[in-house]
Amino acid sequence: MFIGHFGAGFAGKKFSKSASLGTYFMAAQWIDLIWPILLLLGIEKVEIKTGISSVTPLDFTYYPFTHSLVGVLVWAILIGTIYYFIKKNYKTSIILGLLVLSHWFLDLLVHIPDLPILHGEGVKVGLGLWNSFAATLIVEGLIFTVGLYLYLKSSKAKNKTGNYSLLGLVIFLVAIYISNLIGPPPESAEAIGIVGNAQWLIILWAYWIDKNRESYD
Ligand SMILES: [Zn+2]
Numbered sequence: 001m002f003i004g005h006f007g008a009g010f011a012g013k014k015f016s017k018s019a020s021l022g023t024y025f026m027a028a029q030w031i032d033l034i035w036p037i038l039l040l041l042g043i044e045k046v047e048i049k050t051g052i053s054s055v056t057p058l059d060f061t062y063y064p065f066t067h068s069l070v071g072v073l074v075w076a077i078l079i080g081t082i083y084y085f086i087k088k089n090y091k092t093s094i095i096l097g098l099l100v101l102s103h104w105f106l107d108l109l110v111h112i113p114d115l116p117i118l119h120g121e122g123v124k125v126g127l128g129l130w131n132s133f134a135a136t137l138i139v140e141g142l143i144f145t146v147g148l149y150l151y152l153k154s155s156k157a158k159n160k161t162g163n164y165s166l167l168g169l170v171i172f173l174v175a176i177y178i179s180n181l182i183g184p185p186p187e188s189a190e191a192i193g194i195v196g197n198a199q200w201l202i203i204l205w206a207y208w209i210d211k212n213r214e215s216y217d
Helices: 003-015 021-028 030-040 069-087 089-111 133-154 160-182 188-199 199-212
Strands: 045-048 058-062 155-157 213-215
Touching: 003 089, 003 160, 021 030, 021 089, 021 199, 030 069, 030 188, 045 188, 045 199, 045 213, 069 089, 069 160, 069 213, 089 133, 133 160, 155 160, 160 199, 188 199
Parallel strands: none
Antiparallel strands: 045 058, 155 213
């Protein structure tokens, strides 16, 4: 899942105004932000197997530190706790922790059974929406749209940049999503790691958007 996680990040702002959109994006996408780093370090593994599902050629053979249920719970608690110590905002800390956790449950919808529960081996789960190209597009598109709608309802632009920066990001995210869906498979795990790290730019972009918009209840 890609844009669905950003839909969850957008929705975060609806529930608490105090953190930046960039922070909500970071929480919702956290385990996919650190996954490329662990890939490049050789700690986690992915293989390219065209046809493994209708949507992605990636076979997630080993990624317990980022994508096991237990791993994601640890990250959720860690990120919520760190935010609490910095900002002393209990409600927002909980929301950020839940957003980190949301990633795993959204992935659960689409992944074929490759998400570990405890560690690399053992039980792996996934409801397999990726076996249907159309179902994936509909469900993920819906999650993204609802999240964006909630964000638009709870924030408004302070200036022109506040609108154009957001519009630009939405177009950019949809364009990446489409090119991932219809483009050629990546060359190697290393290439996935390198491209994946560019996602940090999306986080910075969201901080920039947030500076040019204001949120209200
Ligand atoms: Zn993921």
